[in-house]
Amino acid sequence: MQIYNTMTRRKEELIPLVPGQISMYACGPTVYNFFHIGNARPFIVFDTMRRYLEYRGYQVRFVQNFTDIDDKMIRRANEEETTVKALGERFIKEYYHDADALGVRRASENPRATEHIGEIISLVATLIEKGNAYATPDGDVYFSVRSFPGYGKLSGQNIDDLENGARVDPDEAKRDPLDFALWKAAKPGEPSWDSPWGKGRPGWHIECSAMSMSLLGETFDIHGGGQDLVFPHHENEIAQSEAATGKPFARYWMHNGYINVDNQKMSKSLNNFFTVRDIAKEFDLEAVRMFMLGVQYRNPVNFSREMIQQAQSALERLRTAKERLAEAQVAAAETSEDAAFIAQLEDFKTRFNEAMDDDLNTADALGVLFEFARAANTFVSEPRGSKAIEAGKALFSELTGVLGLLGREKAEEFPAEALAMLEERQAARKAKDFARADQMRDALKDMGYAVEDTVNGPKLKKL
RNA sequence: GGCGCCAUAGCCAAGCGGUAAGGCAGAGGUCUGCAAAACCUUCAUCCCCGGUUCGAUUCCGGGUGGCGCCUCCA
Numbered sequence: 049m050q051i052y053n054t055m056t057r058r059k060e061e062l063i064p065l066v067p068g069q070i071s072m073y074a075c076g077p078t079v080y081n082f083f084h085i086g087n088a089r090p091f092i093v094f095d096t097m098r099r100y101l102e103y104r105g106y107q108v109r110f111v112q113n114f115t116d117i118d119d120k121m122i123r124r125a126n127e128e129e130t131t132v133k134a135l136g137e138r139f140i141k142e143y144y145h146d147a148d149a150l151g152v153r154r155a156s157e158n159p160r161a162t163e164h165i166g167e168i169i170s171l172v173a174t175l176i177e178k179g180n181a182y183a184t185p186d187g188d189v190y191f192s193v194r195s196f197p198g199y200g201k202l203s204g205q206n207i208d209d210l211e212n213g214a215r216v217d218p219d220e221a222k223r224d225p226l227d228f229a230l231w232k233a234a235k236p237g238e239p240s241w242d243s244p245w246g247k248g249r250p251g252w253h254i255e256c257s258a259m260s261m262s263l264l265g266e267t268f269d270i271h272g273g274g275q276d277l278v279f280p281h282h283e284n285e286i287a288q289s290e291a292a293t294g295k296p297f298a299r300y301w302m303h304n305g306y307i308n309v310d311n312q313k314m315s316k317s318l319n320n321f322f323t324v325r326d327i328a329k330e331f332d333l334e335a336v337r338m339f340m341l342g343v344q345y346r347n348p349v350n351f352s353r354e355m356i357q358q359a360q361s362a363l364e365r366l367r368t369a370k371e372r373l374a375e376a377q378v379a380a381a382e383t384s385e386d387a388a389f390i391a392q393l394e395d396f397k398t399r400f401n402e403a404m405d406d407d408l409n410t411a412d413a414l415g416v417l418f419e420f421a422r423a424a425n426t427f428v429s430e431p432r433g434s435k436a437i438e439a440g441k442a443l444f445s446e447l448t449g450v451l452g453l454l455g456r457e458k459a460e461e462f463p464a465e466a467l468a469m470l471e472e473r474q475a476a477r478k479a480k481d482f483a484r485a486d487q488m489r490d491a492l493k494d495m496g497y498a499v500e501d502t503v504n505g506p507k508l509k510k511l
Numbered sequence: 512g513g514c515g516c517c518a519u520a521g522c523c524a525a526g527c528g529g530u531a532a533g534g535c536a537g538a539g540g541u542c543u544g545c546a547a548a549a550c551c552u553u554c555a556u557c558c559c560c561g562g563u564u565c566g567a568u569u570c571c572g573g574g575u576g577g578c579g580c581c582u583c584c585a
Contacts, residue, residue: 203514203581486546
């Protein structure tokens, strides 16, 4: 498989550190609020990456953290008149609620920063020992950027250019404007932990270094996140980690593009964001996943309700094909058409894999799935051999499953009233009382159900 | 100022050297009591100007127009 490595700025063959295994870390949410559609993209992208790697036979260890201590957590907890801990607990729960609905599988591990304070402190201590960090009299610890020669290698920034543009905050006791905080001395009323530098809490960048290395090792395969994390967050992670261990940190860096609104990055600060929770009130979140997968992950994509609507319609087409395959009528004998269909299946699978092998090109892979859907729809328009039907069904489920689509076994429950009306309509049709039949159909429509007449009889469908 | 990305039909989006996948929407048709679903048909020469090449949407240069990072941000 080829993936685009931000570090080298080109596509590279993915060769795992340990054959057959992939270790992968993705930056997770700061749990101070519901997450928005823009935040959701990396969750979906890296979940899809993980699903695909597993499907291709890798044993994947996928770690995604929760940042549960930082300035935003503290501020929000104060606003809500609650504790940082309680706030974190709550929004971790809310994260799972939304992520589940987006078809995002639980990571192998979801470490929390506050549960890895020990590792963080020893990492900071190591950096001080090695001369890459220094403590100030106030009890803050900063990383000395100039002490790490490779600084800027991920983002392609020249350290002196950065220096010119750096914001200088006169309050900070930094030796160099580029230096960043590893440990922040506690202010009154803030959660804090004991450390060799006094009570305090970790900086944001160090927690990811500490958690990823303690769970995946000093060198691991893939590190992912949104493009906005390239600088400074990931650049800083590299500096801290490599300065401390003297070994390469992540081997491949994957960064997803933004979700835009009217061509502008969806973000909290621009106040142009939509939370996943809110969108869930209007749409099935599977449509949101479909919308995201319709674009290769590195490209930006505009979010709008119209786009979700389109994705929903497209998803419906795949769902129908899956259902038709499941309800296909079995013929007594096999024919040459069965064999042709089975041969076609191989082709779809190959092309799907080729698309995904090319830097996770889900948009291209979906194209293959739609061609598959059409072929399947045509194929099952009359009774077919069970072997071909089963093969088609299995492959369709497998491939949509790799994308995390159509996974839910939503056993459709319809109210008895609606089922009774459906029966009455059917009786009216038999009696050629079409006016009555249409009346029933309209009434069902008002209740939110569509009627579809299939070879297996009439079916209800939620609108 | 430094670093970087993007420009393909009404909308979305693959392709990236040999004359444009797929989806949504639209039009016509088949099927249907009528619908729905499904199927068939139809719907683009790829922002502009140069260059390289037998041949460019695809490579190079220059424009124009969008966007991002350099500050918390997925």
